[in-house]
Amino acid sequence: MNLILVTFIILLAFTSYYFGRKKALVIQSSQRLTALPKFYGYYLAAWCAAPALIIFALWSVFEPSIVKTFILQDYTDQNLTKNELQLIYTKVKALAAGTYTGNITNFLDESANKYIQLKGIANSAKVAIILAILIFSLSFAYRSVQKNDRMREPVEIFLKWVLFVASLGAVLVTIGIVFSLLFEAIRFFQAVKIFDFIFGTHWYPAKTFVRDGQPDPELMKDAFGAVPLFAGTFFIAFIAMCVAIPIGLLSGIYLSEYAGRGVRKYAKPIIEILAGIPTVVYGFFAALTVGPFVKEIGNAMGLEVSAESALAAGAVMGVMIIPFISSLSDDVMTAVPQSLRDGSYAMGATKSETVKKVIFPAALPGIVGSILLAVSRAIGETMIVVMASGLAANLTMNPLESTSTITAQIVVILIGDQQFGDPKTQSAFALGISLFIVTLFLNVIALSVVKKYREKYE
Amino acid sequence: MSKIKAENVNVYYGSKQALFDVSIDIAEKEVTALIGPSGCGKSTFLRCLNRMNDVIEICRVEGSIKMDNLELNSRKLDVVRLRENVGMVFQKPNPFPKTIYENVAYGPTIHGIAQSKEEMDQIVETSLKKAALWNEVKDRLDEIGTGLSGGQQQRLCIARAISVSPEVILMDEPCSALDPIATAQIEELIDDLKKEVTIVIVTHSMSQAARVSQKTGFFHLGKLIEFGPTDKIFKNPDNQQTQDYITGRFG
Numbered sequence A: 001m002n003l004i005l006v007t008f009i010i011l012l013a014f015t016s017y018y019f020g021r022k023k024a025l026v027i028q029s030s031q032r033l034t035a036l037p038k039f040y041g042y043y044l045a046a047w048c049a050a051p052a053l054i055i056f057a058l059w060s061v062f063e064p065s066i067v068k069t070f071i072l073q074d075y076t077d078q079n080l081t082k083n084e085l086q087l088i089y090t091k092v093k094a095l096a097a098g099t100y101t102g103n104i105t106n107f108l109d110e111s112a113n114k115y116i117q118l119k120g121i122a123n124s125a126k127v128a129i130i131l132a133i134l135i136f137s138l139s140f141a142y143r144s145v146q147k148n149d150r151m152r153e154p155v156e157i158f159l160k161w162v163l164f165v166a167s168l169g170a171v172l173v174t175i176g177i178v179f180s181l182l183f184e185a186i187r188f189f190q191a192v193k194i195f196d197f198i199f200g201t202h203w204y205p206a207k208t209f210v211r212d213g214q215p216d217p218e219l220m221k222d223a224f225g226a227v228p229l230f231a232g233t234f235f236i237a238f239i240a241m242c243v244a245i246p247i248g249l250l251s252g253i254y255l256s257e258y259a260g261r262g263v264r265k266y267a268k269p270i271i272e273i274l275a276g277i278p279t280v281v282y283g284f285f286a287a288l289t290v291g292p293f294v295k296e297i298g299n300a301m302g303l304e305v306s307a308e309s310a311l312a313a314g315a316v317m318g319v320m321i322i323p324f325i326s327s328l329s330d331d332v333m334t335a336v337p338q339s340l341r342d343g344s345y346a347m348g349a350t351k352s353e354t355v356k357k358v359i360f361p362a363a364l365p366g367i368v369g370s371i372l373l374a375v376s377r378a379i380g381e382t383m384i385v386v387m388a389s390g391l392a393a394n395l396t397m398n399p400l401e402s403t404s405t406i407t408a409q410i411v412v413i414l415i416g417d418q419q420f421g422d423p424k425t426q427s428a429f430a431l432g433i434s435l436f437i438v439t440l441f442l443n444v445i446a447l448s449v450v451k452k453y454r455e456k457y458e
Numbered sequence B: 001m002s003k004i005k006a007e008n009v010n011v012y013y014g015s016k017q018a019l020f021d022v023s024i025d026i027a028e029k030e031v032t033a034l035i036g037p038s039g040c041g042k043s044t045f046l047r048c049l050n051r052m053n054d055v056i057e058i059c060r061v062e063g064s065i066k067m068d069n070l071e072l073n074s075r076k077l078d079v080v081r082l083r084e085n086v087g088m089v090f091q092k093p094n095p096f097p098k099t100i101y102e103n104v105a106y107g108p109t110i111h112g113i114a115q116s117k118e119e120m121d122q123i124v125e126t127s128l129k130k131a132a133l134w135n136e137v138k139d140r141l142d143e144i145g146t147g148l149s150g151g152q153q154q155r156l157c158i159a160r161a162i163s164v165s166p167e168v169i170l171m172d173e174p175c176s177a178l179d180p181i182a183t184a185q186i187e188e189l190i191d192d193l194k195k196e197v198t199i200v201i202v203t204h205s206m207s208q209a210a211r212v213s214q215k216t217g218f219f220h221l222g223k224l225i226e227f228g229p230t231d232k233i234f235k236n237p238d239n240q241q242t243q244d245y246i247t248g249r250f251g
């Protein structure tokens, strides 16, 4: 029903677009148009679709709760809790849909009938109201088309609002996500002290699992220390950047300054393909190829190497990040004006001097930006770590041992059995929000660095 | 005395020929102006003199260009030395996004000219003085060069070019982005500089060519149509095309 209604509105909008344009051509024969004919079409189409769709959306949002209120009115005198009421309502709905399997009381049956009735009324009312709105708004719009009112401004204003609503939606969703993270994290911090979380050096949430009953607060104290995770995260990211920054930057410089047009044409897409490889693929590459390789070499040198090492995960992550740095830094260096290169060459500078003294400094803000972007990617990367560096949260600075990261632990916590109110589950939200804060912080720094340099150089 | 002697220079961009058999004798410590309608190859010729055409992948230069009997158009030439001796000032001021001091010190640093910090300070100061910019910037040498006004930037570029004491300075429409006052300052500067250096200047302004130059060459469609003393070119040129261009009848 809803689908038909929406399709109808959209089809009608298309029709009114063509109709409006045609009408404009008719008007054109007798008077000057206020805008291009297509604006007349847009105007009609917007007036046709927007009010009807808005009302439709509002209706769909509010209808269920209104119906619910009506149904549950009959139960107010029974002194039921909120959860019980919710249960009854679910039963009523199931009964109405014919999928209810429990025993049916008279009272429930009545409610279900009432529900079906209400739904029917609501549906017809919806159709009627929307049709009325369509007729009203279309005739209103058609009148102004006929009067040859100004068309361009309303259409532009309409577009502005459409764009505004879209960006508002994006912002609201982001805020919503952050707040849901925040609320769960706050509940976690009611069970575990924030101090223990930030400074504790022992991460072992499985310890708090106690069948039936509350976990021992003493256990909680020692199970959620996030230091090993933060350390592991930064450590692996650091290894990754040790691989990615030199290779990425050097290849970026090669591509932008040294490579001939032919090389550049093929090399750049090939490097960018690296960025398109799914991280799982890197993950098993790290786990099955690089990890054992590192172990073998280590053993040959007489070192103790675990099969899942921070080094393997970090190195592969670095390879994954290379294209970000090389491609972005190539772009920013290519964007340095040719006139600066000419100025340097004309002074007798060689290519490498020009790169080092003119191109690179001029492109530095963009390069720093791309590196910080790459760092936030490294910190947020999950799959490679889960597969190649293991899940044991060791606090270690030895790249040959296994460590774990924030993201990998979130995965560990959320796969398998879990209860929602459990501090173990909630700790995932606390980790999530810390990760979010760290990346946010990095991005803010990146932006301010870029801005500072830009002020200096423009 | 002749400083640069070009003979039968042909330049190609890919398969398109931009210069046809250009032969010219540029005299030492004089200002030589190159004029001609847009696209006639003035910049192309100028860039042959410091091998800046090397930077353009598709560009090919044929013929002989000798500077003090040194063949410039030769594979064996040390381009870095050449460009130390032949400075260039571009149409659009292009100071580096560095401080004023660093801009001027750029050449001397690259070529290892200054032995000490004091010497470098001295070079920067003299160059800026010669470029008539010292008084305006002496208190803010550590400000970014791109923050200067257009005319100041262009004078900074001139200071940068003369910092390595070149024997020749090439200027490609150095005043086209400047107002009349800045233009007058630069012209005055050119007049000063020619006591020590040979200057080749490309310009679209007839009056500027007449004011600053001793010799003028008129290019048209990649050919050097006429070349001679500026007075003669402007008062009674041999060639009808030159006459037409100078009097503004085409171009």
Ligand SMILES: Nc1ncnc2c1ncn2[C@@H]1O[C@H](COP(=O)(O)OP(=O)(O)OP(=O)(O)O)[C@@H](O)[C@H]1O
Binding pocket: B013, B018, B036, B037, B038, B039, B040, B041, B042, B043, B044, B045, B056
């Ligand atoms: N990088 C290049 N690639 C291809 N063709 C070029 C290039 N530079 C110049 N040309 C061509 O060579 C010819 C001469 O160009 P040049 O820049 O020397 O002219 P110009 O006399 O300096 O003109 P203007 O007064 O407009 O600066 C033109 O036809 C131009 O299209």
Ligand SMILES: [Mg+2]
Binding pocket: B042, B043, B044, B172
């Ligand atoms: Mg030119």
